[in-house]
Amino acid sequence: xxxxxxxxxxxxxxxxxxxxxxxxxxxxxxxxxxxxxxxxxxxxxxxxxxxxxxxxxxxxxxxxxxxxxxxxxxxxxxxxxxxxxxxxxxxxxxxxxxxxxxxxxxxxxxxxxxxxxxxxxxxxxxxxxxxxxxxxxxxxxxxxxxxxxxxxxxxxxxxxxxxxxxxxxxxxxxxxxxxxxxxxxxxxxxxxxxxxxxxxxxxxxxxxxxxxxxxxxxxxxxxxxxxxxxxxxxxxxxxxxxxxxxxxxxxxxxxxxxxxxxxxxxxxxxxxxxxxxxxxxxxxxxxxxxxxxxxxxxxxxxxxxxxxxxxxxx
Amino acid sequence: xxxxxxxxxxxxxxxxxxxxxxxxxxxxxxxxxxxxxxxxxxxxxxxxxxxxxxxxxxxxxxxxxxxxxxxxxxxxxxxxxxxxxxxxxxxxxxxxxxxxxxxxxxxxxxxxxxxxxxxxxxxxxxxxxxxxxxxxxxxxxxxxxxxxxxxxxxxxxxxxxxxxxxxxxxxxxxxxxxxxxxxxxxxxxxxxxxxxxxxxxxxxxxxxxxxxxxxxxxxxxxxxxxxxxxxxxxxxxxxxxxxxxxxxxxxxxxxxxxxxxxxxxxxxxxxxxxxxxxxxxxxxxxxxxxxxxxxxxxxxxxxxxxxxxxxxxxxxxxxxxxxxxxxxxxxxxxxxxxxxxxxxxxxxxxxxxxxxxxxxxxxxxx
Numbered sequence: 003x004x005x006x007x008x009x010x011x012x013x014x015x016x017x018x019x020x021x022x023x024x025x026x027x028x029x030x031x032x033x034x035x036x037x038x039x040x041x042x043x044x045x046x047x048x049x050x051x052x053x054x055x056x057x058x059x060x061x062x063x064x065x066x067x068x069x070x071x072x073x074x075x076x077x078x079x080x081x082x083x084x085x086x087x088x089x090x091x092x093x094x095x096x097x098x099x100x101x102x103x104x105x106x107x108x109x110x111x112x113x114x115x116x117x118x119x120x121x122x123x124x125x126x127x128x129x130x131x132x133x134x135x136x137x138x139x140x141x142x143x144x145x146x147x148x149x150x151x152x153x154x155x156x157x158x159x160x161x162x163x164x165x166x167x168x169x170x171x172x173x174x175x176x177x178x179x180x181x182x183x184x185x186x187x188x189x190x191x192x193x194x195x196x197x198x199x200x201x202x203x204x205x206x207x208x209x210x211x212x213x214x215x216x217x218x219x220x221x222x223x224x225x226x227x228x229x230x231x232x233x234x235x236x237x238x239x240x241x242x243x244x245x246x247x248x249x250x251x252x253x254x255x256x257x258x259x260x261x262x263x264x265x266x267x268x269x270x271x272x273x274x275x276x277x278x279x280x281x282x283x284x285x286x287x288x289x290x291x292x293x294x295x296x297x298x299x300x301x302x303x304x305x306x307x308x309x310x311x312x313x314x315x316x
Numbered sequence: 317x318x319x320x321x322x323x324x325x326x327x328x329x330x331x332x333x334x335x336x337x338x339x340x341x342x343x344x345x346x347x348x349x350x351x352x353x354x355x356x357x358x359x360x361x362x363x364x365x366x367x368x369x370x371x372x373x374x375x376x377x378x379x380x381x382x383x384x385x386x387x388x389x390x391x392x393x394x395x396x397x398x399x400x401x402x403x404x405x406x407x408x409x410x411x412x413x414x415x416x417x418x419x420x421x422x423x424x425x426x427x428x429x430x431x432x433x434x435x436x437x438x439x440x441x442x443x444x445x446x447x448x449x450x451x452x453x454x455x456x457x458x459x460x461x462x463x464x465x466x467x468x469x470x471x472x473x474x475x476x477x478x479x480x481x482x483x484x485x486x487x488x489x490x491x492x493x494x495x496x497x498x499x500x501x502x503x504x505x506x507x508x509x510x511x512x513x514x515x516x517x518x519x520x521x522x523x524x525x526x527x528x529x530x531x532x533x534x535x536x537x538x539x540x541x542x543x544x545x546x547x548x549x550x551x552x553x554x555x556x557x558x559x560x561x562x563x564x565x566x567x568x569x570x571x572x573x574x575x576x577x578x579x580x581x582x583x584x585x586x587x588x589x590x591x592x593x594x595x596x597x598x599x600x601x602x603x604x605x606x607x608x609x610x611x612x613x614x615x616x617x618x619x620x621x622x623x624x625x626x627x628x629x630x631x632x633x634x635x636x637x638x639x640x641x642x643x644x645x646x647x648x649x650x651x652x653x654x655x656x657x658x659x660x661x662x663x664x665x666x667x668x669x670x671x672x673x674x675x676x677x678x679x680x681x682x
Contacts (some may be wrong), residue, residue, distance in 0.1 A: 023574035024488055030480030031489065031497045034548070037541060038500055041511065044518040095413025103410055112414070114670075119421050121662045123602025125630045126655045129637060130424045133431070133648075176420045183417075207403035230506060237508020239605035240634060266510045266605065273609050281527060288514040292507070299506035303499060 041292065049286035051279055059279045071287050073250045077262030078291070080254070081167060081242065082235035085174035090228050092175075093182035100183075101190040102212060113187065120180035128244030131173040132165065136245065139172070140164030143257045154254065161259040165247040168256040173241045178231035185230065189223030190216055222305055229302035233295045236266075243267035265291040339395055344404065347388050352380035381412060425659070432656030435649040446615035446627075451643035456654055458617045459632035465621055466532050466611065466628055467601050470539035475593055477540075478547030485548070486555040487577055504545040512541040513606025520610070530612035532626035538606035543596050550592025554585040587676030591669040598665035602658055604630035629658050 057065040064070040100113050140163065147160040197215040206214065217224075248263035248271070263271075265287045273284055356376045363371050385408050393401035435441055438455075445458035481501075485494055516538035521529045558581050566576040582589070612625035613635045636651035 017572050017574075020572050020574045023577070027480045027484035027488055028493075030477045031484040031493065033477055034481055034497060034504070034544060035500055037544070038504055040519070041507070041515040041541065044515055044522065045511070048518040048522065092413045092416060095410045096417050099410045099414040103407060104414075115421070116417060118663070118666065119417070121598055121602075121666055122421075122424060123604065123630055123655075123658050123662065125602065125604040125633045126424065126428065126659060129633065129651060129655055130420075130427060132637075133652075134423060134427050176417075179417055207399055209403040209406040210399065212406075233506040233508075237506075237510065239508070239510045240630075244634070244637065266508060269510055269514070270605050270608060274612070277528070285514055285518055288511055292511045295506055295508055295511070296503065299503045302506075303502045306502075307499070 042289075045285060045289040045292060048282060049289045050282075052282040052286035055279045055283065059283070067283065067286060070283065071265070071290055073252050073262055074265045074268050074287060075290060075294070076252045077167075078236055078264040078266070078294070080262060081170050081174060081264055082232055084167065084171035084256075085178060085235045086228060086232055088171065088175040089178050089182060089231060090224075093179050093227075093231070094186055094224060096179070096183045097186035097190055098212060098216075101187050102208070102216065113184075116180050116183050119176065120184070124177065124238060124240045125244070127173055127177055128241040131169060131241055131245040135173065136164035136169050138164075139169060143168070147257055155256055157255050158258065160257050161247070163247060163259070165245055165261075166257050166259070167246070167261045170242050170246050170261075171256075173245055174235045174238055177238060177241065178235050181234055182227045182231040185227035186220060186224050189220040189227070193219045222308070226302040226305040229298055229305070233298045233302065236264075236298065237291060237295050238264075239266040239270050243270040337396055339392060343391070344388055344408075347391065348380075348384045351383035351387055352376060355380040355383055384408065385412075428652060428656050428659055431649070431652035433653075435646075435653035436656050441650075441653055445617050447617070449615070450641055452646040454650070456629065456632050456650065456657065458614070459627045459629045459654065460657070461617065461619065462532060462611070462626040463601060463629040465619070466535045466539065466607065466626065467597060469533065469536035469621060470543055470600060471593070471597055473536065474540045474543040474547055474596075478544045478596075479551050479589065481544075481548050482551035482555055483577060483581075485552050487573075487581070501545045501548045504541075505549065507541065508605075509538075509542055509603045510605035510609065512538040513609035515541060516606065516610045530610065530625045531623060532611050532618070532621040535607045535611035535626065535628065536621065538610055539600045539603060542603065542606070543600045546596035546599055547593060550595065551585075551589050554588030554592060555581060557588065558584045587672055590676075591673040594665050594669040594672070598662045598669075601665070602630055602662055604634055607631050608634065629654055629661075633658065 052067050055067065060066070060070050096116060100109050100116070104112055140161075143164060143166065144160050146156050147158040150156045151158050193216045197219070198211055201211040201215050202208075242264050243266075246261050246263055246267060247259055248267065249260045251260055251262060253260055253262060269284050269288055272280070276284055358379075359372045359376050385405060388408060389401050389405045392404045440453055441455040442457055442460065444453075444455035446454045446456075447458075481497065485498060488494075489497065513535075516534045517529065519537070520531075520534050521527055562580055562584060563576055566580045567573070571579070607628045608631050611628060611631070613631050614625040614627050618624050618626045633651050633654040636647050636654065640647040
């Protein structure tokens with residue numbers, strides 16, 4: 003119809019609304035990075051006085067910040083490690099049960115039940131740990147020390163209250179269980195159905211199918227799920243603060259009344275009464291905790307992301 | 317189908333080569349009940365002999381299950397062979413793992429109900445504060461108000477930021493910045509809650525030059541740090557579910573991109589986003605450590621977020637437990653009642669979120 007058709011420009015018209023909206027989303031996204039940076043920066047600034055503090059400012063026989071934080075860091079890692087040893091096998095079992103064993107119709111509801119465990123506030127876990135669990139396990143501890151006291155881990159004298167490292171580790175294990183379960187369950191469900199059916203068709207039993215197809219596929223996922231659980235266990239505060247009868251020693255014994263406390267619990271217990279440089283010292287231990295959990299979480303995420311790139315599941 | 321039934325009917329007296337070497341269908345259940353019965357009988361005898369007082373039901377279930385694992389393995393080993401035996405053992409272990417995880421959940425819910433109900437049901441619990449209360453009486457109104465205010469403000473701050481960031485990630489984000497945000501949002505979900513509290517404290521004590529600062533708004537900021545990543549993750553998942561055809565249809569009609577997002581993408585995924593927000597609220601409403609540090613604790617009402625200490629429910633539970641007065645029992649009762657309130661709030665939020673997701677989620681025609 004027309005002879006001179008104008009070449010249409012391929013670029014869409016820039017509307018002011020578009021520009022405002024796009025900019026605000028970018029600002030919001032960058033704000034998240036800024037918040038994370040601010041967490042690190044403000045903690046660092048407020049911690050500086052602690053690194054330079056006088057020896058008199060520290061309680062007990064510690065003389066500088068590092069000798070103050072070392073027993074706490076040890077307690078944090080030790081309790082989290084014990085919790086993980088207990089939680090990981092059980093979590094894998096639960097994830098397998100929900101993904102491969104439970105009746106299909108029930109599976110989702112059962113998964114929801116485990117997720118409820120993650121929704122219980124940590125202070126309630128603390129109340130439960132001290133009110134129910136500690137008295138419940140104390141007699142077992144007495145027997146353990148009596149029978150297995152020759153193993154250094156179970157050496158006496160046994161705590162009379164049950165408020166020991168092992169009890170804390172059990173509570174922590176219960177708390178990280180839903181995290182590890184949720185992630186492993188998702189990974190197990192992503193196993194290519196063809197692998198599973200092929201191994202079943204070759205005559206494998208269900209367990210052989212899982213051992214040959216599901217677990218190798220989910221190995222990276224299990225590792226990173228455990229590390230996320232580790233991150234949670236490292237930073238857990240109230241349950242440890244309420245259940246543990248704390249001391250500041252580096253000891254491996256699980257059942258005595260002398261138990262290495264954790265960084266987070268130490269902050270929660272001492273912060274309300276702290277003043278002067280004491281506040282800065284606690285903030286500095288918080289910075290150490292932040293760095294530890296950040297590293298653990300970053301490694302876990304890198305493993306997850308690398309696996310995502312290779313799997314054909316998405 | 318009819319063929320197999322007739323053959324099995326006629327071949328009943330003969331041994332079927334396909335079912336030979338196989339345990340009958342309900343063997344595992346029978347073995348489980350039998351092992352519980354046997355251990356139960358053992359503990360019954362122990363009780364009769366007077367070695368223990370009362371019937372040991374925990375021991376019965378525990379040792380009965382252990383006996384079951386051994387019995388089913390051996391039985392299957394001799395009838396079906398080692399491979400099948402291993403399979404049955406793993407099935408038993410996996411089921412036990414699930415049951416073990418449920419134990420603390422049930423124990424926790426039941427003890428909270430039993431210990432919390434007496435104080436929870438006294439009328440003063442939701443009408444009075446703890447001001448000038450020593451021993452019995454008083455309530456948690458100040459804590460409930462504080463929790464509502466602080467969590468409300470945290471939600472008001474983190475929902476717009478989180479939602480916009482999620483929109484950036486799904487609709488705009490390409491390249492380095494988007495990848496960095498995704499990665500660090502994931503990392504941020506793992507920040508210990510107490511570190512968020514310390515951050516808020518470090519920030520405001522520097523800002524207001526007050527080394528002992530405690531106020532409610534700081535708690536809201538700490539919760540925001542914890543809440544944003546959860547909101548981003550869940551909203552992002554929901555926005556990704558919106559089919560691309562809808563967006564393309566809107567573009568084809570000449571709708572600008574931002575209006576497409578506001579009028580098409582967001583309404584489609586609204587139910588999912590609301591669900592995610594409710595779940596993220598339930599995550600932070602039980603946080604104790606950050607509020608203990610930056611909001612502190614008090615026994616009085618405080619409606620002002622920017623002045624003075626403000627009590628919250630989790631901290632109420634903790635302080636009632638930690639600072640027990642002379643009348644220990646009434647403090648413990650209040651702690652458990654506070655815990656019960658918290659659990660109820662969290663469960664209601666979770667349930668409500670599921671219901672919303674079920675009812676309002678768009679039917680994607682598949």
